[in-house]
Amino acid sequence: MQAKQDFVSSLVALALILGWLWLTVSIDLSFSSDLETFSGPRAYPRVLLGLALVFNLVILGRAWLQWRAAAGEPQDEVSTPGRGKVVAAAAVLIAFVLLLEPAGYILTMLPLLIAVAWLFGARRPVIVIGVSLLLMLTCLVAFRFGLNTVLPEGIFAIDTLV
């Protein structure tokens, strides 16, 4: 199963490398075209991509051979019991980033901490909310007064309130 996964991931990597190579065409050389040796603004990433292609083909070839060698053997199914939690965590993090500036640090960090705690198995709401509140406030004070970093105020900004 690992060999099959390696093979598939190498194929995906191959597609990415080829796509990236295609993107190098859009690098505008303009006045610098006479500087374009094998170390120019376009040539340099192409050299790197060429090397990446070689390395990836080696990995792809090895994975193919291993997959073929393991073809007749019973394959263990890889279980991913936490995959749902990973997706949920990703959704929560994305929501935090999207809402941080409009809604502000306080309104976004507290739900984020509670959600992360919940995903990691915390099941006592009072303790979770209490600890999350404490962490959020400690961070706010530390960054605001210790490091002089103003965190997003969001809807609590003075001009919004007024």
Add this chain to the structure above:
Amino acid sequence: MHAIIDTLANLPDLVGLTQITVLVIGVAVGVVIGALPGVGPLLGTVMAVPFTFGMDPVSSLALLMGIYQGGSYGGALSASIVGIPGTPMAAATMLDARPMAVAGRASEAVTLSTIGSSFGGIVSALVLIAVAPSLATIALKFGPAETAALALLGLTTLGALAGGSPVRGWLMGMFGLLIATIGLDPVTGVSRFTFGSVYLDSGLTLVPLLVGLFGISEVLIQLERPVRAKDATTNVAASIAAFRSVIVRPINYLRSSLTGVFIGILPGVGGVTASFLAYRFAMPFRKKADPEFGRGNPDGVVASETANSAVTGGALIPMLALSIPGDPIVAVLMGGLMLQGIAPGPRLFLNHPEVVQGVFAVFLLGAIVLLPIGLIFIRAIVHILRLPQWSIMASVVMISMIGTYSVSRQILDLAALLVFGAIGYVLRKGNYPLSPVVIGFVLGPIFEANYRRTGLISQGDLLGYIATRPITMAVLAAVVVAIVLPLVRPRVTKPQVGADSAG
């Protein structure tokens, strides 16, 4: 030697109770700041500059250098305990400190980091005192060709850090090098892979990459398969084992210290290069009784932490002697000196010898003071290890997000953080190592800019130009050895590194 004896003899006159107090506060604050992913000693030193306005020059530098030294060490704490390097320099430390912590040797890992940091700082201070003006001239001999060759030497670690498959390490290194090309071309200024985005024009920054690749991916991996650091030994047993390492592994401590000092002298190369190079140099000398590198080898922790602390002293040499700040933090230190009306440079040693000696003394004391302060933090860490996993992970998420945001207060930094977090998760699921990505990303711009400048200077005759540069030729010879040696000696002392594991 005379300079060292002089400085030690004059210590009581150079540094009083006020300076020592300020130094201790600086080191302690630096350790905390360094342990917070995304925050870092640079932000700490910048924030501390206003506090130095009313201080005398030596106290001012005591505070700033204390934060610098403490911060350089602090990254190892979060690297060991939660698998997220608090500073980029701790990425190499994490390769072995984290597996040690997961195996129940958290105290030993952190104690080794503390001792290594202190040792590296002390050696660095002694070198600084003894030979600062002479060593500064070495920095002047390093031009673009030499710097490019040195960056290439650093890149030879890519394959060595990838466990059983160097090819995966090289592939990830290429990925890191390619990410570093996003933005404006360093020589011509044309946009590369920016898709018209102003944010991408300035290139991706290290903090979102580092914290995302290691921090966010660690959180996601832990959701699927919780792994946590623990401490199965007593503090005393761990401390004894770690202190014994100075007697058992003296060559590693010395070699890594000198590597760090040398790399620190060179402007623009940095602590990440030093820590990974020192790690690489330690690999062929693995003791049979030790685990493989990357699976909890104490030498890996020692090499990396010793080197990245030794860099701090080395970096002061070109700043003091030549007025050349080698990295942003040293630039802040330089600013701190100038605020006191003292201009670094060759005349500093003539016009303000007492300030120079004060700097030396404070730096040496800072490295010494780091040891007891670090050991105090270890006791706190043992308590942290007992907290519920959910509270640790929630704190990690919070500090990662806010620490990254605080760098430049751009929401797109957080978007980059999440993208790299997703990439890190996918790579780890596919058994691809992450450290080579960081090395490629850090060394890529150094290598590309200097290599292409060399090409311009040589006016098309690259080989002929390099033939006139003996230092470049020597470093390139070392590059060839570093690449060829593992291939011709695969069975004798094959340096095996476990797959990149932060958990």
